[in-house]
Amino acid sequence: MRGILNKQLTQRIIFMLLAYAIVQLLVSTNIINAYLQATLVTICINIILAVSLNLITGFTGQFSLGHAGFMSIGAYTCALITMRVPTIAGFLAGVLMGAVMAALVGFLVGLPTLRLRGDYLAIATLGMSEIIRIVFINLDSITNGAAGLNDIPRFVNWPWLYVFVAGTILLIRNLLKSSHGRACIAIREDEIAAEAMGINTTKYKVLAFIIGAFCAGIAGALYSSYFYYIKPDLFGFLKSVDILVIVVLGGLGSISGSVLAAVLLAVVSTYFQSFPEIRMILYALILVIIMIFRPQGLLGSKEISISMFNRMGKLFAFGKGEK
Amino acid sequence: MLEINNLNVHFGVIHALKGISLTVNDGEIVTLIGANGAGKTTTLRTISGLKKPTSGDIILNGENITGMSAQQRVNKGISHAPEGRRVFPAMTVLENLEMGAYLRKDKPEIARDLKMVYDLFPVLSDRQKQPAGTLSGGEQQMLAIGRALMSRPKILLLDEPSMGLAPLLVQEIFNIIRGVNKAGTTVLLVEQNAMMALQIAHRAYVMETGSIVLHGTGEELLQSDQVKKAYLGG
Ligand SMILES: Nc1ncnc2c1ncn2[C@@H]1O[C@H](COP(=O)(O)OP(=O)(O)O)[C@@H](O)[C@H]1O
Ligand SMILES: [Mg+2]
Numbered sequence: 001m002r003g004i005l006n007k008q009l010t011q012r013i014i015f016m017l018l019a020y021a022i023v024q025l026l027v028s029t030n031i032i033n034a035y036l037q038a039t040l041v042t043i044c045i046n047i048i049l050a051v052s053l054n055l056i057t058g059f060t061g062q063f064s065l066g067h068a069g070f071m072s073i074g075a076y077t078c079a080l081i082t083m084r085v086p087t088i089a090g091f092l093a094g095v096l097m098g099a100v101m102a103a104l105v106g107f108l109v110g111l112p113t114l115r116l117r118g119d120y121l122a123i124a125t126l127g128m129s130e131i132i133r134i135v136f137i138n139l140d141s142i143t144n145g146a147a148g149l150n151d152i153p154r155f156v157n158w159p160w161l162y163v164f165v166a167g168t169i170l171l172i173r174n175l176l177k178s179s180h181g182r183a184c185i186a187i188r189e190d191e192i193a194a195e196a197m198g199i200n201t202t203k204y205k206v207l208a209f210i211i212g213a214f215c216a217g218i219a220g221a222l223y224s225s226y227f228y229y230i231k232p233d234l235f236g237f238l239k240s241v242d243i244l245v246i247v248v249l250g251g252l253g254s255i256s257g258s259v260l261a262a263v264l265l266a267v268v269s270t271y272f273q274s275f276p277e278i279r280m281i282l283y284a285l286i287l288v289i290i291m292i293f294r295p296q297g298l299l300g301s302k303e304i305s306i307s308m309f310n311r312m313g314k315l316f317a318f319g320k321g322e323k
Numbered sequence: 324m325l326e327i328n329n330l331n332v333h334f335g336v337i338h339a340l341k342g343i344s345l346t347v348n349d350g351e352i353v354t355l356i357g358a359n360g361a362g363k364t365t366t367l368r369t370i371s372g373l374k375k376p377t378s379g380d381i382i383l384n385g386e387n388i389t390g391m392s393a394q395q396r397v398n399k400g401i402s403h404a405p406e407g408r409r410v411f412p413a414m415t416v417l418e419n420l421e422m423g424a425y426l427r428k429d430k431p432e433i434a435r436d437l438k439m440v441y442d443l444f445p446v447l448s449d450r451q452k453q454p455a456g457t458l459s460g461g462e463q464q465m466l467a468i469g470r471a472l473m474s475r476p477k478i479l480l481l482d483e484p485s486m487g488l489a490p491l492l493v494q495e496i497f498n499i500i501r502g503v504n505k506a507g508t509t510v511l512l513v514e515q516n517a518m519m520a521l522q523i524a525h526r527a528y529v530m531e532t533g534s535i536v537l538h539g540t541g542e543e544l545l546q547s548d549q550v551k552k553a554y555l556g557g
């Protein structure tokens with residue numbers, strides 16, 4: 001038993017190092033050039049956004065349309081800090097503060113919206129993110145209003161992206177594997193039954209919002225640091241919908257689904273840049289087709305795991321042995 | 324075991340429970356019968372802490388639990404199998420049962436209770452790995468009762484366990500309720516199937532539009548003209 005566990009852990013670590021090394025190699029050999037690097041950054045940010053929204057909507061069942069609002073708080077906080085302290089320390093402090101500020105707002109949003117369900121919750125979270133956007137527009141003296149902030153120092157590179165993406169995935173995955181995760185899923189499945197089992201449903205719904213917002217704050221901070229320009233309109237309703245599309249496409253309740261969908265959509269969207277006239281039509285068409293054939297999303301609520309590859313490997317080896 | 328004094332519950336302007344009082348003694352099966360909308364479900368939800376009363380007291384083994392959260396009440400030994408089964412559909416049978424023991428930490432004892440539930444409902448044992456949403460209605464009801472037992476309750480609240488089940492299954496469920504009670508769990512059973520409920524209950528209360536209008540032993544109420552007319556079809 002210990003042996004198996006250790007073997008899985010070793011494989012997991014090898015897999016994670018490999019993923020890092022391969023991309024690093026592609027970046028240093030300039031196969032991922034400056035243009036593709038933007039796609040890489042977008043993928044990483046979207047993974048963080050989608051996985052964290054999946055915690056709120058896919059696992060805990062709280063329909064949220066306000067994720068871009070949390071993201072914008074991280075983006076502005078980090079930008080304002082790194083513009084004053086343009087060092088790595090300033091950048092890291094900015095990411096951390098951005099995440100904490102977003103989590104704080106997540107907490108404040110989580111509390112009053114707890115009584116709401118489904119569509120009502122979606123509208124309330126949407127309203128919240130609109131309020132945040134309007135506050136950023138009107139805080140002229142700090143945020144430069146609708147024109148936004150420019151020349152934000154860039155500190156984001158592949159190693160940092162990797163740290164934050166892997167950190168987010170590990171954080172949320174471990175949370176979901178614990179008894180806390182079971183509580184979240186039980187709330188999604190049947191809130192009244194969950195309460196009858198003695199689960200503190202209020203606590204877990206707020207917790208999901210806090211952690212989800214915290215990660216969205218990180219994503220926003222990375223965004224502002226890489227793309228060096230932010231304005232309130234980047235974080236409107238459409239951005240929240242974009243994130244929700246990734247989550248639904250990958251599968252509500254599947255972390256690896258969110259990762260897969262984030263990669264797929266970014267690649268498709270980058271590829272379609274060459275056909276600007278019909279780009280959005282093709283993009284929408286692909287979404288519609290996938291949803292017709294996989295209404296539960298690419299992975300449903302399943303996860304791709306390393307042990308799955310092991311099993312496939314064994315099956316394959318067995319098949320060869322037969323011949 | 325359980326005592327309710329002068330309980331009032333409102334949903335906005337609707338006065339759902341109008342000062343009801345009832346007692347459940349240690350080791351009893353007590354049933355609460357009445358027509359649709361009488362307030363039976365509301366009574367159970369108020370006892371388990373899912374609904375806050377406007378006034379009145381709920382006493383469990385001498386302790387006033389009226390102000391406690393649902394979580395605290397589970398820890399005190401109240402377990403509620405809600406109306407409509409409400410299993411967790413995407414979770415497996417085993418995971419559902421584990422959720423029933425969510426607040427417990429005593430792993431070996433949980434394993435023992437799991438075995439006890441599987442002995443009680445062998446069909447659940449066969450379907451451990453199956454998502455609960457794919458079970459038949461009767462199996463889901465068994466799972467709901469099994470899940471409620473996994474918190475090792477002192478008192479089990481059952482809300483219409485016979486709802487929507489074929490007569491043969493209803494008989495089986497009632498036999499199991501009797502078995503659970505014999506094994507030492509006190510039961511408060513809400514039913515519309517008055518005939519069956521009165522047959523296994525030690526005592527019974529009849530509810531009408533938020534008030535308790537009649538009570539007695541199961542036998543007495545089975546003989547009562549008023550009950551016969553209203554609930555037993557003649
Ligand atoms: N969530 C609710 N909101 C408003 N009214 C409710 C709610 N639940 C129950 N009621 C009302 O309370 C009364 C009692 O309902 P209930 O306890 O479900 O009855 P029973 O279980 O005996 O059929 C009914 O008049 C019902 O309409
Ligand atoms: Mg009812």
